[in-house]
Amino acid sequence: MSKEMKSESNIKEVLAFLRRLGANNDRVWFKAHKDEYDAIRKPWERDMERLIGLVAQYDDNVRGLQVKDSVYRIYRDIRLSHDKRPYKGYFSGVLGKGGRHTVISSYYVHFEPGNLLMGGGIWWPAKPILDQLRRLIDAEPEEFLRIVNGEPLASRYRWECDSLKTMPKDFQKDHPMAEYLRMKEYLLIMRPDEDYFDCEDWVERVAADLRPLKPLHDFLNYVFD
Numbered sequence: 001m002s003k004e005m006k007s008e009s010n011i012k013e014v015l016a017f018l019r020r021l022g023a024n025n026d027r028v029w030f031k032a033h034k035d036e037y038d039a040i041r042k043p044w045e046r047d048m049e050r051l052i053g054l055v056a057q058y059d060d061n062v063r064g065l066q067v068k069d070s071v072y073r074i075y076r077d078i079r080l081s082h083d084k085r086p087y088k089g090y091f092s093g094v095l096g097k098g099g100r101h102t103v104i105s106s107y108y109v110h111f112e113p114g115n116l117l118m119g120g121g122i123w124w125p126a127k128p129i130l131d132q133l134r135r136l137i138d139a140e141p142e143e144f145l146r147i148v149n150g151e152p153l154a155s156r157y158r159w160e161c162d163s164l165k166t167m168p169k170d171f172q173k174d175h176p177m178a179e180y181l182r183m184k185e186y187l188l189i190m191r192p193d194e195d196y197f198d199c200e201d202w203v204e205r206v207a208a209d210l211r212p213l214k215p216l217h218d219f220l221n222y223v224f225d
Contacts, residue, residue, distance in 0.1 A: 005204065007050075008043035011111060011197035018089055019113045025085040037074070041091070045071060047203050048093050048109075054207035055107060059214055061097045061221070062107070069099035090115070095210075096217075103129070105186070105220035107210050116196070118206060119157060119189035120213040122220055132223040134168060134181050140219075141177050147219055148188070153212040157188035186220060188213060 017040050021030070030037070049067040056062040071093040078084050089112055093099075096106020107120040125133065137144050148154065163182040167173050171181050180186075190209065199205065 006200045007047050007203045009040070009047045011202060012194055014040055014044055014091060014111055015113045015194065018091070018111070021087060022089045022113065025087050025089070027086055030087060041074070044091055044111075051093075051109070051203050051207055052095055054204065055095050055210060058211055059107075059217065061104065061217070062095050065095065065097070065099055067093075069101070070094055072100055089113070096120075104224055105217040107213060107217075109206060116194065117189050117191050118210060119160075119187060120210065120217065121161075121187040122185060123187065124185050129223060130184065133186065133220060134171070136219075136223055137177055137180050138171070138175075144177075144180070144219060147215045150212075150215075153188070153216070156209065156212065157190050159183075159187065160189040161185045161187050186216075188216065 017033075017036065020033075021037075024030075045067055048071055052062055052065050052067060052070060056065070071091070072088065074087050074091075076083075076086055076088055078086060090110055092108070092110040092112075094102055094106050094108050096102040096104055098104070103122075103125070105120065105122045107118075108123075109118045110116065122129075122133070161183045162185060163179075164184060165182075167175065167178060167182060171178075175181060196202070196205070
Protein backbone atom coordinates (compact mmCIF):
# COMPACT_ATOMS: atom_id res chain seq x y z
CA MET A 1 0.00 0.00 0.00
CA SER A 2 1.39 3.41 -0.92
CA LYS A 3 2.23 5.88 1.80
CA GLU A 4 -0.43 8.38 0.73
CA MET A 5 -3.12 5.71 1.15
CA LYS A 6 -2.28 5.04 4.79
CA SER A 7 -4.39 6.54 7.56
CA GLU A 8 -2.37 8.82 9.81
CA SER A 9 -4.25 8.19 13.05
CA ASN A 10 -4.42 5.01 15.06
CA ILE A 11 -7.99 4.62 16.27
CA LYS A 12 -7.02 2.25 19.08
CA GLU A 13 -4.68 4.96 20.40
CA VAL A 14 -7.47 7.52 20.06
CA LEU A 15 -9.81 5.31 22.08
CA ALA A 16 -7.15 4.60 24.70
CA PHE A 17 -6.68 8.34 25.26
CA LEU A 18 -10.44 8.89 25.43
CA ARG A 19 -10.77 6.14 28.06
CA ARG A 20 -8.17 7.91 30.19
CA LEU A 21 -9.95 11.21 29.65
CA GLY A 22 -13.20 9.58 30.73
CA ALA A 23 -11.61 8.60 34.02
CA ASN A 24 -9.99 12.03 34.49
CA ASN A 25 -12.43 14.49 32.97
CA ASP A 26 -11.15 17.68 34.55
CA ARG A 27 -9.15 20.69 33.40
CA VAL A 28 -6.07 19.96 35.50
CA TRP A 29 -5.59 16.50 33.99
CA PHE A 30 -6.35 17.69 30.47
CA LYS A 31 -3.88 20.56 30.72
CA ALA A 32 -1.17 18.15 31.88
CA HIS A 33 -1.90 15.88 28.88
CA LYS A 34 -2.62 18.54 26.25
CA ASP A 35 0.44 17.65 24.19
CA GLU A 36 -0.69 14.02 24.09
CA TYR A 37 -4.17 15.13 23.04
CA ASP A 38 -2.77 17.28 20.23
CA ALA A 39 -0.57 14.42 19.01
CA ILE A 40 -3.67 12.23 18.69
CA ARG A 41 -6.21 14.81 17.54
CA LYS A 42 -4.25 16.43 14.71
CA PRO A 43 -3.62 13.26 12.64
CA TRP A 44 -7.25 12.22 13.27
CA GLU A 45 -8.41 15.55 11.84
CA ARG A 46 -6.17 15.08 8.81
CA ASP A 47 -7.74 11.65 8.30
CA MET A 48 -11.18 13.22 8.62
CA GLU A 49 -10.20 15.75 5.97
CA ARG A 50 -9.22 12.91 3.67
CA LEU A 51 -12.48 11.09 4.47
CA ILE A 52 -14.38 14.21 3.43
CA GLY A 53 -12.49 14.24 0.15
CA LEU A 54 -13.26 10.59 -0.56
CA VAL A 55 -16.96 10.89 0.24
CA ALA A 56 -17.15 14.07 -1.86
CA GLN A 57 -16.14 11.96 -4.86
CA TYR A 58 -19.57 10.31 -4.80
CA ASP A 59 -21.73 12.89 -2.99
CA ASP A 60 -21.81 16.52 -4.14
CA ASN A 61 -23.29 17.64 -0.81
CA VAL A 62 -19.93 16.96 0.83
CA ARG A 63 -17.86 18.91 -1.70
CA GLY A 64 -16.19 21.98 -0.28
CA LEU A 65 -16.78 20.96 3.34
CA GLN A 66 -13.94 22.06 5.62
CA VAL A 67 -12.81 19.73 8.36
CA LYS A 68 -13.17 22.51 10.96
CA ASP A 69 -16.88 22.69 10.09
CA SER A 70 -17.32 18.92 10.12
CA VAL A 71 -15.78 17.81 13.42
CA TYR A 72 -17.02 18.56 16.91
CA ARG A 73 -14.73 20.26 19.41
CA ILE A 74 -13.63 18.32 22.47
CA TYR A 75 -14.77 21.13 24.77
CA ARG A 76 -18.30 20.95 26.19
CA ASP A 77 -20.55 23.96 26.73
CA ILE A 78 -21.48 23.45 30.37
CA ARG A 79 -23.11 26.82 31.04
CA LEU A 80 -26.67 25.49 30.98
CA SER A 81 -25.89 21.83 31.64
CA HIS A 82 -26.22 19.84 34.86
CA ASP A 83 -23.29 17.76 33.59
CA LYS A 84 -20.25 19.86 34.44
CA ARG A 85 -17.63 17.64 32.84
CA PRO A 86 -15.59 20.04 30.67
CA TYR A 87 -14.69 17.60 27.86
CA LYS A 88 -16.55 15.29 25.51
CA GLY A 89 -15.60 11.64 25.64
CA TYR A 90 -15.59 11.16 21.88
CA PHE A 91 -14.32 12.41 18.53
CA SER A 92 -16.96 12.79 15.83
CA GLY A 93 -17.88 14.55 12.64
CA VAL A 94 -20.77 15.19 10.25
CA LEU A 95 -20.18 14.93 6.51
CA GLY A 96 -22.77 16.91 4.60
CA LYS A 97 -23.60 20.42 3.46
CA GLY A 98 -23.16 22.65 6.49
CA GLY A 99 -21.13 20.09 8.42
CA ARG A 100 -22.13 19.72 12.06
CA HIS A 101 -24.76 22.46 11.61
CA THR A 102 -26.49 20.69 8.73
CA VAL A 103 -30.23 20.07 8.56
CA ILE A 104 -30.12 17.75 5.55
CA SER A 105 -29.56 14.00 5.47
CA SER A 106 -25.81 13.49 5.97
CA TYR A 107 -23.11 11.03 7.03
CA TYR A 108 -21.85 10.75 10.61
CA VAL A 109 -18.86 9.05 12.24
CA HIS A 110 -18.40 8.70 15.99
CA PHE A 111 -15.34 7.41 17.86
CA GLU A 112 -16.01 6.69 21.52
CA PRO A 113 -14.85 3.82 23.74
CA GLY A 114 -17.59 1.21 23.70
CA ASN A 115 -19.68 3.26 21.28
CA LEU A 116 -18.16 3.25 17.81
CA LEU A 117 -20.63 4.04 15.08
CA MET A 118 -21.00 5.32 11.55
CA GLY A 119 -24.06 5.97 9.52
CA GLY A 120 -26.32 8.73 8.41
CA GLY A 121 -29.71 10.22 7.87
CA ILE A 122 -31.63 13.14 9.37
CA TRP A 123 -31.33 13.85 13.09
CA TRP A 124 -34.39 15.30 14.82
CA PRO A 125 -35.81 17.29 11.89
CA ALA A 126 -38.04 20.25 12.63
CA LYS A 127 -41.73 19.35 12.55
CA PRO A 128 -42.45 20.93 9.14
CA ILE A 129 -39.60 18.89 7.64
CA LEU A 130 -40.67 15.73 9.46
CA ASP A 131 -44.19 16.17 8.12
CA GLN A 132 -42.80 16.47 4.59
CA LEU A 133 -40.65 13.36 5.06
CA ARG A 134 -43.65 11.34 6.18
CA ARG A 135 -45.69 12.53 3.22
CA LEU A 136 -42.81 11.64 0.91
CA ILE A 137 -42.56 8.10 2.31
CA ASP A 138 -46.33 7.76 2.06
CA ALA A 139 -46.25 8.90 -1.58
CA GLU A 140 -43.22 6.83 -2.64
CA PRO A 141 -43.24 3.68 -0.47
CA GLU A 142 -41.84 1.36 -3.13
CA GLU A 143 -38.86 3.61 -3.83
CA PHE A 144 -38.17 4.06 -0.13
CA LEU A 145 -38.30 0.33 0.57
CA ARG A 146 -36.17 -0.45 -2.47
CA ILE A 147 -33.46 1.78 -1.01
CA VAL A 148 -33.54 0.74 2.66
CA ASN A 149 -33.98 -2.97 1.94
CA GLY A 150 -31.37 -3.08 -0.79
CA GLU A 151 -27.87 -4.48 -0.50
CA PRO A 152 -25.37 -3.76 0.88
CA LEU A 153 -27.27 -1.21 2.97
CA ALA A 154 -29.68 -3.61 4.66
CA SER A 155 -26.97 -6.10 5.65
CA ARG A 156 -24.73 -3.50 7.32
CA TYR A 157 -27.04 -0.85 8.78
CA ARG A 158 -29.90 -0.82 11.24
CA TRP A 159 -32.47 1.82 12.10
CA GLU A 160 -31.76 3.62 15.37
CA CYS A 161 -34.54 6.17 15.70
CA ASP A 162 -36.94 7.54 18.26
CA SER A 163 -40.51 6.76 17.23
CA LEU A 164 -44.02 7.69 18.24
CA LYS A 165 -45.99 5.06 20.12
CA THR A 166 -49.03 5.81 18.00
CA MET A 167 -49.48 6.83 14.38
CA PRO A 168 -49.19 10.52 13.55
CA LYS A 169 -52.46 12.18 12.67
CA ASP A 170 -53.55 12.04 9.03
CA PHE A 171 -52.36 8.42 8.75
CA GLN A 172 -54.41 5.32 9.47
CA LYS A 173 -53.31 2.93 12.22
CA ASP A 174 -53.03 0.01 9.78
CA HIS A 175 -50.96 1.93 7.24
CA PRO A 176 -48.50 -0.51 5.55
CA MET A 177 -45.64 1.97 6.16
CA ALA A 178 -46.55 2.51 9.81
CA GLU A 179 -43.08 1.54 11.08
CA TYR A 180 -41.50 4.38 9.13
CA LEU A 181 -44.26 6.95 9.51
CA ARG A 182 -44.03 6.73 13.30
CA MET A 183 -40.32 7.59 13.23
CA LYS A 184 -39.34 11.02 14.53
CA GLU A 185 -35.96 10.87 12.77
CA TYR A 186 -34.43 8.70 10.06
CA LEU A 187 -31.05 7.24 11.04
CA LEU A 188 -29.33 4.12 9.75
CA ILE A 189 -26.39 3.09 11.91
CA MET A 190 -23.55 0.59 11.61
CA ARG A 191 -21.65 -0.34 14.79
CA PRO A 192 -18.20 -1.74 13.99
CA ASP A 193 -15.87 -3.03 16.67
CA GLU A 194 -12.37 -1.70 17.30
CA ASP A 195 -10.84 -4.32 15.02
CA TYR A 196 -12.67 -2.75 12.08
CA PHE A 197 -10.28 0.21 12.36
CA ASP A 198 -7.18 -1.90 13.00
CA CYS A 199 -5.80 -1.40 9.50
CA GLU A 200 -3.65 1.10 7.65
CA ASP A 201 -6.46 2.28 5.40
CA TRP A 202 -9.44 2.70 7.73
CA VAL A 203 -10.28 6.02 6.05
CA GLU A 204 -10.83 4.29 2.68
CA ARG A 205 -12.74 1.51 4.41
CA VAL A 206 -15.12 3.95 6.10
CA ALA A 207 -15.61 5.92 2.87
CA ALA A 208 -16.53 2.74 1.02
CA ASP A 209 -18.94 1.57 3.74
CA LEU A 210 -20.68 4.97 3.89
CA ARG A 211 -21.35 4.95 0.16
CA PRO A 212 -24.46 2.71 0.31
CA LEU A 213 -26.16 5.49 2.29
CA LYS A 214 -26.06 7.86 -0.67
CA PRO A 215 -29.44 6.77 -2.18
CA LEU A 216 -31.10 7.28 1.22
CA HIS A 217 -29.71 10.81 1.44
CA ASP A 218 -30.91 11.55 -2.08
CA PHE A 219 -34.40 10.32 -1.22
CA LEU A 220 -34.73 12.18 2.10
CA ASN A 221 -33.17 15.37 0.78
CA TYR A 222 -35.84 15.59 -1.92
CA VAL A 223 -37.89 17.59 0.59
CA PHE A 224 -35.25 20.34 0.52
CA ASP A 225 -35.28 20.77 -3.27
